[in-house]
Amino acid sequence: MALYNFKKIMVVPTAKDFIDLTLSKTQRKTPTVIHKHYQIHRIRHFYMRKVKFTQQNYHDRLSQILTDFPKLDDIHPFYADLMNVLYDKDHYKLALGQINIAKNLIDNVAKDYVRLMKYGDSLYRCKQLKRAALGRMCTILKRQKQSLEYLEQVRQHLSRLPTIDPNTRTLLLCGYPNVGKSSFINKVTRADVEVQPYAFTTKSLFVGHMDYRYLRWQVVDTPGILDHPLEERNTIEMQAITALAHLRAAVLYVMDVSEQCGHTLSQQLELFNNIRPLFANKPLIVLANKCDVKKISELSEENQKIFVDLIAEGITVIETSSLTEEGVMQVKAEACDRLLAHRVDTKMKTKKVHDVLNRLHLAVPTKRDQKERPPFIPEGALLRRKAMETNAPKRKLERDLEVELGDDYTLDLQKYWDLINPEEKQDKIPEVWEGHNIADYIDPEIMKRLEDLEREEELREKAGEYDSEEESEDEEMQEIRKLASQIREKRKLKILASKEKDTQGPRMPRTAKKVSLSVQHFSIILNPIGNTLDFRSRSLVRKRKREVSAPPTSRTRSQSASRPPRDQSGVRDAKMLKKVKTMMKSSQKEMNRQGRKGESDRHVFDVKPKHLLAGKRKSGTTSHR
Amino acid sequence: MPQNEHIELHRKRHGYRLDHHERKRKKESREVHERSHKARKMIGLKAKLYHKQRHAEKIQMKKTIKMHEQRKSKQKDDDKTPEGAVPAYLLDREGQSRAKVLSNMIKQKRKEKAGKWEVPLPKVRAQGETEVLKVIRTGKRQKKAWKRMVTKVCFVGDGFTRKPPKYERFIRPMGLRFKKAHVTHPELKATFCLPILGVKKNPSSSLYTTLGVITKGTVIEVNVSELGLVTQGGKVIWGKYAQVTNNPENDGCINAVLLV
Numbered sequence: 001m002a003l004y005n006f007k008k009i010m011v012v013p014t015a016k017d018f019i020d021l022t023l024s025k026t027q028r029k030t031p032t033v034i035h036k037h038y039q040i041h042r043i044r045h046f047y048m049r050k051v052k053f054t055q056q057n058y059h060d061r062l063s064q065i066l067t068d069f070p071k072l073d074d075i076h077p078f079y080a081d082l083m084n085v086l087y088d089k090d091h092y093k094l095a096l097g098q099i100n101i102a103k104n105l106i107d108n109v110a111k112d113y114v115r116l117m118k119y120g121d122s123l124y125r126c127k128q129l130k131r132a133a134l135g136r137m138c139t140i141l142k143r144q145k146q147s148l149e150y151l152e153q154v155r156q157h158l159s160r161l162p163t164i165d166p167n168t169r170t171l172l173l174c175g176y177p178n179v180g181k182s183s184f185i186n187k188v189t190r191a192d193v194e195v196q197p198y199a200f201t202t203k204s205l206f207v208g209h210m211d212y213r214y215l216r217w218q219v220v221d222t223p224g225i226l227d228h229p230l231e232e233r234n235t236i237e238m239q240a241i242t243a244l245a246h247l248r249a250a251v252l253y254v255m256d257v258s259e260q261c262g263h264t265l266s267q268q269l270e271l272f273n274n275i276r277p278l279f280a281n282k283p284l285i286v287l288a289n290k291c292d293v294k295k296i297s298e299l300s301e302e303n304q305k306i307f308v309d310l311i312a313e314g315i316t317v318i319e320t321s322s323l324t325e326e327g328v329m330q331v332k333a334e335a336c337d338r339l340l341a342h343r344v345d346t347k348m349k350t351k352k353v354h355d356v357l358n359r360l361h362l363a364v365p366t367k368r369d370q371k372e373r374p375p376f377i378p379e380g381a382l383l384r385r386k387a388m389e390t391n392a393p394k395r396k397l398e399r400d401l402e403v404e405l406g407d408d409y410t411l412d413l414q415k416y417w418d419l420i421n422p423e424e425k426q427d428k429i430p431e432v433w434e435g436h437n438i439a440d441y442i443d444p445e446i447m448k449r450l451e452d453l454e455r456e457e458e459l460r461e462k463a464g465e466y467d468s469e470e471e472s473e474d475e476e477m478q479e480i481r482k483l484a485s486q487i488r489e490k491r492k493l494k495i496l497a498s499k500e501k502d503t504q505g506p507r508m509p510r511t512a513k514k515v516s517l518s519v520q521h522f523s524i525i526l527n528p529i530g531n532t533l534d535f536r537s538r539s540l541v542r543k544r545k546r547e548v549s550a551p552p553t554s555r556t557r558s559q560s561a562s563r564p565p566r567d568q569s570g571v572r573d574a575k576m577l578k579k580v581k582t583m584m585k586s587s588q589k590e591m592n593r594q595g596r597k598g599e600s601d602r603h604v605f606d607v608k609p610k611h612l613l614a615g616k617r618k619s620g621t622t623s624h625r
Numbered sequence: 626m627p628q629n630e631h632i633e634l635h636r637k638r639h640g641y642r643l644d645h646h647e648r649k650r651k652k653e654s655r656e657v658h659e660r661s662h663k664a665r666k667m668i669g670l671k672a673k674l675y676h677k678q679r680h681a682e683k684i685q686m687k688k689t690i691k692m693h694e695q696r697k698s699k700q701k702d703d704d705k706t707p708e709g710a711v712p713a714y715l716l717d718r719e720g721q722s723r724a725k726v727l728s729n730m731i732k733q734k735r736k737e738k739a740g741k742w743e744v745p746l747p748k749v750r751a752q753g754e755t756e757v758l759k760v761i762r763t764g765k766r767q768k769k770a771w772k773r774m775v776t777k778v779c780f781v782g783d784g785f786t787r788k789p790p791k792y793e794r795f796i797r798p799m800g801l802r803f804k805k806a807h808v809t810h811p812e813l814k815a816t817f818c819l820p821i822l823g824v825k826k827n828p829s830s831s832l833y834t835t836l837g838v839i840t841k842g843t844v845i846e847v848n849v850s851e852l853g854l855v856t857q858g859g860k861v862i863w864g865k866y867a868q869v870t871n872n873p874e875n876d877g878c879i880n881a882v883l884l885v
Binding site: 113 | 626627631637668776798872874878
């Protein structure tokens with residue numbers, strides 16, 4: 001059985017959108033280029049692919065619609081009946097049936113035309129066949145316009161239905177319009193149902209949840225029911241009837257004692273008797289609502305007799321008022337208890353109960369003597385339980401205090417502290433002292449610990465632990481200690497002596513200055529050897545070839561300062577320098593652009609980059625063919 | 626949990642955002658500009674479809690505007706003049722109209738004698754043999770070329786059985802055999818899907834007629850019992866001729882017009 005999620009049904013597109021979507025998808029996702037001179041099998045395959053692609057898309061989308069929408073036979077009868085009331089079962093089934101037929105027709109069309117295309121012997125013929133196939137599929141879908149619109153509306157409404165679990169504990173409210181059902185549910189749960197003075201304010205089912213005895217309960221609010229036979233009921237009332245018929249719940253029949261709803265008590269009693277058959281096998285409670293306006297005791301004789309009769313039949317009647325909350329808790333407790341008992345009873349009657357019962361075993365300890373050992377319940381818990389039962393006013397909450405004081409309210413938690421000296425409650429405590437965090441040092445038992453420690457110390461002192469100790473070492477130990485100290489002293493002296501020795505002789509400090517030789521000095525040095533130096537200023541030095549210029553044989557580091565840097569050697573003036581620089585940069589440009597290290601770097605990382613060579617040439621990006 | 630009409634309920638209780646109406650108004654006025662921008666910037670197939678749709682919309686808009694304007698102006702009402710009413714200077718010409726009717730009848734009688742039938746498509750393009758029949762090579766060395774395969778849509782009768790494959794000269798593939806045609810009644814303007822009874826005449830060649838090849842202009846006989854036509858004598862008409870109006874091999878279906 002498929003699990004349906006009414007909120008997750010896919011959007012049903014309109015016929016026109018559906019067609020546009022599928023056709024544009026076919027155009028985008030299938031190859032678009034074909035020529036007359038291609039081989040015929042290629043042409044055929046090209047067009048067959050388009051036909052099959054379109055058919056596949058239609059088929060998928062329509063199948064999804066068919067599976068998403070719930071089958072009325074597969075869901076719980078409550079929902080099946082509700083959907084019948086809201087959307088008309090026949091119309092719903094017909095719409096889905098039409099979609100199914102359309103799907104099959106589209107499949108057949110595609111099959112036929114693919115078969116025909118096998119005999120296509122020219123591009124024109126195959127193209128016309130493809131055109132005819134797609135056109136036929138779209139026409140089939142155009143005819144489904146009404147069904148698709150209807151299904152879209154159903155989907156929107158279905159997703160907003162309240163999620164009522166038909167199998168869990170439920171309380172169902174019913175009665176005439178305007179008697180106070182929605183006010184009741186607003187009081188008991190967190191549901192926010194609209195309450196207005198006109199009839200049929202609630203037009204559909206609403207659900208709220210509440211807790212009782214650590215269990216979750218559903219409360220279902222229904223639209224009001226008027227008193228006429230079943231055939232004449234409209235959609236709104238039928239929803240209430242459906243809920244009554246299918247949900248196994250405790251029924252709370254709400255009656256308006258003050259007759260403010262516009263219907264007399266006798267009319268309400270009529271309705272009660274008419275829908276009595278729907279209450280079979282369900283715990284029933286009658287709520288005499290709006291009792292803050294009029295109590296039962298204030299009613300006339302005949303009306304009081306109605307209630308007396310009801311009680312005589314064994315139906316519980318409870319006076320309630322949604323305004324003053326009188327009797328609301330009582331109703332809640334009563335209804336929940338009776339429903340629980342009813343559910344347990346029904347479960348006991350089924351066959352499965354024995355499996356559960358066999359596994360349950362209450363172990364009771366055997367008595368070993370006559371002493372009474374009752375269960376221990378602390379006093380606080382007893383008091384609280386009593387308070388819960390009697391619904392006594394609870395202790396004053398901070399919230400109430402806040403509401404009372406309004407703007408003057410401040411949150412003061414120190415008043416709840418439990419101190420030995422209660423006057424110290426409002427004292428201010430410092431947080432930091434001398435750089436230390438006081439909270440780190442707080443120990444609740446510090447005084448006790450101090451006392452313990454002092455006691456222990458006294459004991460130790462008495463035992464003599466802190467008396468001075470005598471030399472209990474023997475002769476050997478003392479000899480060893482003496483020797484060790486002598487060795488240590490000797491070692492230290494040796495280290496000092498070795499430091500004073502001068503093993504490497506006098507050394508120059510490293511702070512010697514750079515010697516700058518002038519050109520004259522150069523010539524004086526070189527002349528005795530026989531080398532002549534051409535005496536020209538640096539700017540007029542002719543550009544020499546690399547082979548001619550030979551570096552001097554002995555050079556110290558300081559001599560290199562007199563040579564011009566490499567990018568300025570051979571350069572005459574600033575203009576030439578600038579030109580040289582631009583030449584260098586422009587020769588580097590190409591290599592930089594290609595990301596190469598140098599002229600010898602010929603590795604191409606990506607010969608055919610995908611982002612440039614893949615994809616279709618669309619009309620926006622191509623200006624040539 | 627939001628139930629039933631929670632959006633409307635929220636609106637009812639809390640109203641709209643403070644700037645809701647202004648935003649809505651501005652959005653609507655911006656829509657005009659956005660639409661024009663879209664219409665100008667769109668390219669390709671999308672643009673063609675959009676412009677076609679928009680053109681149809683604009684025509685409708687212009688028509689409604691014109692209709693609204695028409696109320697204000699006065700126009701000549703053609704219905705007021707009764708049929709047959711002739712102005713004074715044409716009153717003498719009655720005799721001639723009768724003569725015309727007579728000559729028409731004579732022309733029709735002559736045509737019937739000649740045996741020319743009036744058909745919706747009097748002239749059609751002749752289909753050559755190379756177009757209709759494809760040569761199939763057979764034999765151990767694929768040298769024999771006496772077999773032909775029909776490449777157009779054809780009709781074979783109910784009790785049709787092929788000749789033994791070794792001896793059959795004309796192959797009519799099963800994929801190209803059709804049994805039904807979509808026949809339009811020219812006066813009723815309604816189309817029915819009727820079963821074909823046979824091919825009466827193919828205008829290109831008598832060979833095609835015997836083979837049952839259906840091309841554009843072919844006259845076929847269809848079973849019209851579905852229409853429920855009755856002769857004056859009370860007999861039920863169940864077969865009528867129809868002429869094919871499309872190229873069935875390109876469209877995958879046979880569309881025909883009933884010859885009444």
